[in-house]
C-alpha cells in the first residue's frame with residue numbers, strides 16, 4: 001500500500017486557449033476543466049489507476065466543495081477536518097503546450113490542525129510500503145513540517161516504517177534534506193539548484209548528477225531529478241542513470257512531475273531495479289504531459305515508444 005500526504009490540496013482549474021496567452025488582453029477560451037489536485041493527490045490518482053492500493057491524507061473541511069471533485073476521483077481519502085477551505089489554482093494552456101500556472105497560498109492551518117494531520121499520517125502509514133509527502137505547505141505550517149512527519153512516522157513504526165519520498169521545494173525541501181534523511185527526493189532542475197544555491201534551470205543530466213551526488217546517499221537515499229522534456233536522472237547509492245521520454249504532443253505539463261514520482265514508486269513496489277524505476281518514472285511523466293489538465297495517467301495512457309536509458313556512473 002502507498003500513502004500520500006497533501007498538506008495543501010488544490011482544485012485545479014485548467015483553461016485551454018486556442019491561441020498563445022496575451023497578457024493584458026481579453027481572450028476567449030476553448031475549454032475548461034477541474035481536477036481534484038495537489039501533488040500527493042495527483043500521485044495517488046496515478047497509483048490507483050495502475051491498480052495499486054493507495055490512501056490519500058489531506059486536510060479538508062466537512063463542507064468544502066472540493067470534496068465533490070475528490071469523490072469523483074474515486075480515491076480512498078483520509079480527510080482531516082479543518083476550518084479553512086481548499087484553494088483553487090489556475091493553469092492556462094495554449095496550443096503550443098505552454099502552461100502558465102497561478103497558485104494560491106491555501107488555507108491556513110492552526111497548530112491543532114497541524115498536529116491532527118501529523119497524527120492521521122502516522123496512522124495511515126501503518127503497513128504502507130511508501131509514504132509520499134508532496135507539495136507546498138499552506139500558511140501557518142512551519143518549514144520543518146515534513147521533518148516532523150518523518151520523525152513521527154519512524155518513531156511509531158520503527159523497522160516497519162514505510163520508505164519516505166519528499167516532493168517539495170524551497171525551505172520545506174531544504175529542511176527535509178537537512179534533518180529528515182528521506183529515502184527519495186524528487187526535485188526538478190530548478191528545485192535542485194535552489195537546494196544547493198546554484199542555477200540549474202535547463203541543466204543536462206550530467207550537470208544535475210554532479211550536484212545530486214553531494215546529497216546522495218549522505219543526506220537522502222536517492223534523488224529522482226525531473227528535467228522536463230529532457231527526461232530525468234536517478235541517483236542512488238549504487239549508481240546514476242538518465243532517461244529521455246518518447247516523443248509526445250505536450251498538452252499540459254501540470255502534474256507531470258507527480259506522475260513521474262508515481263511511476264517510480266509503482267515500479268519499486270513491483271520489485272523493479274533502479275533503471276526500470278527511472279524508465280517507468282519518465283514514461284509516466286510523458287503520459288501526464290500528453291493529457292489535459294492535471295489528469296493522472298492510467299497504464300493505457302503510457303505513450304508508445306522507447307524510453308532510452310544511459311548509465312552515468
Ligand SMILES: O=P(O)(O)OC[C@@]1(O)O[C@H](CO)[C@@H](O)[C@@H]1O
Pocket residue numbers: 008010012037038039042089101103134135136137254255256257258294
Ligand atoms: O503549491 P504546490 O503544492 O507546490 O503545487 C500545487 C500544484 O501546482 O501542484 C500540482 C502539480 O504538480 C497541481 O495539482 C497543483 O495545482
